[in-house]
Amino acid sequence: MNSHLKAALALIVTIFFAALVIVLAKVSLERISPFTFNWLQILVALVFLTLYTFLWKKEPFPRTLTPVQWFYPVAIGLANFTLVRYLFLAGLEHLPVTTHAYLVNFVGLVTMILSIFIMQERPFLIQALGCIVALSGLTVYFEQLPAPEEMNGIFLVSAGVFFLALTNNLIRRFMVYHPQALSPVMLSTIAIWIGGMPLVVWGISEDGLHFNHSLYDWIVILANGIIGLALTLIVFNQVLKVLRSYEASILASTGIVFVGVLAIPIAGETLSSNKIIGIAILLTGILLTQFKIPLHSLLNGFKR
Numbered sequence: 001m002n003s004h005l006k007a008a009l010a011l012i013v014t015i016f017f018a019a020l021v022i023v024l025a026k027v028s029l030e031r032i033s034p035f036t037f038n039w040l041q042i043l044v045a046l047v048f049l050t051l052y053t054f055l056w057k058k059e060p061f062p063r064t065l066t067p068v069q070w071f072y073p074v075a076i077g078l079a080n081f082t083l084v085r086y087l088f089l090a091g092l093e094h095l096p097v098t099t100h101a102y103l104v105n106f107v108g109l110v111t112m113i114l115s116i117f118i119m120q121e122r123p124f125l126i127q128a129l130g131c132i133v134a135l136s137g138l139t140v141y142f143e144q145l146p147a148p149e150e151m152n153g154i155f156l157v158s159a160g161v162f163f164l165a166l167t168n169n170l171i172r173r174f175m176v177y178h179p180q181a182l183s184p185v186m187l188s189t190i191a192i193w194i195g196g197m198p199l200v201v202w203g204i205s206e207d208g209l210h211f212n213h214s215l216y217d218w219i220v221i222l223a224n225g226i227i228g229l230a231l232t233l234i235v236f237n238q239v240l241k242v243l244r245s246y247e248a249s250i251l252a253s254t255g256i257v258f259v260g261v262l263a264i265p266i267a268g269e270t271l272s273s274n275k276i277i278g279i280a281i282l283l284t285g286i287l288l289t290q291f292k293i294p295l296h297s298l299l300n301g302f303k304r
Helices: 003-028 034-056 067-092 097-104 107-118 125-141 148-177 184-207 215-239 245-266 273-289 295-303
Strands: none
Touching (some): 003 067, 003 097, 003 215, 003 245, 034 067, 034 184, 034 215, 067 097, 067 148, 067 184, 097 148, 097 245, 097 273, 107 125, 107 148, 148 184, 148 215, 184 215, 215 245, 245 273
């Protein structure tokens, strides 16, 4: 098994478990505000990553980073934890979990577009075609215009998608141009300290340290912090050593399938025919983006 396939499989398995805890979070958000849930899961991920990095992995704190190298964990932390996590959870409060997951999975396509400018990684023609096909699935997925309340959720999630796509490209750029400066684990730990700690401090000041959440909700918060944030971030940063940023992000779009299936028994949601067709179109576009066929090879194939 080559490194590319190993990275792809590791990411898909991680996305499955991340989809599971996202569906569970939808149920908990009926009792916990997005703000409280967000800073609690970030606190869990922060503690987990800190213990894992310094006690388990025994990695020393970096002391020789240049200002340019410091820019990356700072920007990644603020974009991914200060902005993205709150925007996604706030959007989830206004949207069905399947719709939320469908919109989040467009991060791969936005990542592809941004990678052209940030990484100069231009997709092949068939990959660009796959991007268009996947986008067309959006019009099929929504049978009618979303209600005003859902429009608020769509706006919040769309803003989160942009900042997450930006984060993906910054991580990829750091791994390509500064591979020895920080390990994927250390990059994740520093980023969550920088971007997550302000939200944790704000959360403690607003909510205090007295909580009456149920055991179920605490399990969901722990699962989202450890699996949905910490482990997903570690795996994603690791696979970006092998995969391009848009390849990893579009592979992560398999989460729409996992969420759609898991939401039926857990959140009591259903998938209408138009949603199933829209998902199928999205997956077709995702499949096309995995082919790396130069234009001249494609034309030669048609000539034969």
